[in-house]
Amino acid sequence: MRDRVPASPALPSRATSRRPPHSIDVILFTPRGTQLAALCVRAADPQARERWQLPTDWVAEDETLDATARRVARAAAGVDPTWMEQVGAFADARRHPTDAVLSVAFVAVVPATALDEQTTDSAWFSVGEPPQLPPRQRAMLDAALEAMRTRMDYAPIAFKLLPPMFTLSELQQMYEILLGRRLHKASFRRALQGAVLVEPTDEWRSEGRGRPAQYYRFAPRKRRTSRRPVRFDLL
């Protein structure tokens, strides 16, 4: 399943004669146990193999930003992310490993099942305890986490991290990992039923102890008719 991976995903692999001075940096998240983890790669500089950084590369000629981000993500994780979105452009004076004038950050997620063996060139770090990163990339990581959590209300990110069939407990656990906080079971299921997002299957999960759980599949039916009320309590 894994594609051919360059020896060093952090190192710009292309050698274009006239490269644009902006990089694409990808913050890759995956659920690891009960924690959310971000992928970091070793610095390309052989002198500083102990330093970690985010996967990055230059934009190729006639390549869209999204295509570059997807390429960087695939090179670093070995698989295509199941969801990805741009976070924004970062161009302050803080240091960046490639000395890019401007860097565009993307946030992406990959399922835990897609992860294969750890390489010596990359490692997953819990978002609670990230390694020391170049200053600009550290800002990108924080912004990516916030952006993903905000986007969860609008994009089915959690669903894209699960297999086609899943139990409601598994779905709730995925939400909890991504949001970094516990949710209430009854409320979670009531809200889920209210929106018509999932439909039950005939399959049941029976693994070990406890009552078997019914499998559901993602099958959204209602279209967004809801209007959000004005909120002042977040100011």
Added chain:
Amino acid sequence: MRDRVPASPALPSRATSRRPPHSIDVILFTPRGTQLAALCVRAADPQARERWQLPTDWVAEDETLDATARRVARAAAGVDPTWMEQVGAFADARRHPTDAVLSVAFVAVVPATALDEQTTDSAWFSVGEPPQLPPRQRAMLDAALEAMRTRMDYAPIAFKLLPPMFTLSELQQMYEILLGRRLHKASFRRALQGAVLVEPTDEWRSEGRGRPAQYYRFAPRKRRTSRRPVRFDLL
């Protein structure tokens, strides 16, 4: 109050020897009557004076993106915006007036009172009926509007468009203009009192007919303790 304005705000005014190939485009909003309006400028090309575009310029050497955006906004509107935030990077193949490889969009707002006479080089267009724009900038305009409306829950954008003292009706009207929809008076005031955001002053507005309205000032006291519940109805 207006600064010196270049003859053509749309035209990159600086002539750096080695310019970075990315531009900063600013979507400037202002309340105009009961409608939200966006500022457009005439194309720099004397051959195409009938075409409109968004204010744009290149990033100067050792200039942050925000500083560039502020400079572009001031050049186009004559005043500093009272709120501004980055929208994102746009780099698809769609045409852009400066042929920039990559453009970073910013959304900003200026109060209606700060607007001076219309120049022949710029005009305000209602967001409901924008002029035809270069394709990339058209996408930026749509994204900017959505980003601003999303951000209203987290940043006091409406307050920054009002004078230091304002009536609650004025505040509600500002929210309605920015959101593009009507709000309910009682609900609006209840939510506003719930968060402790404004405090009454001793001043009263008595203009013509109707009961006088009390002036309030923006004085947020509570800190954000609220956690948003998970929402499935927006998927």
Added chain:
DNA sequence: TGACATAAGTATCGCGCGGCTACTAAATCG
């Protein structure tokens, strides 16, 4: 085989918020 543990799923209560209608309050206009 019955008690216990474990996990899935449901029932019910209460509270607060958001939308609605209707009402009161204070000014101007004729």
Added chain:
DNA sequence: CGATTTAGTAGCCGCGCGATACTTATGTCA
């Protein structure tokens, strides 16, 4: 004085969400 206009409030209602407690269905183990 009465009509009009705008500001501001009161109360009802329904729903969403959190919390607690309960039921159901399996495996484990004495």
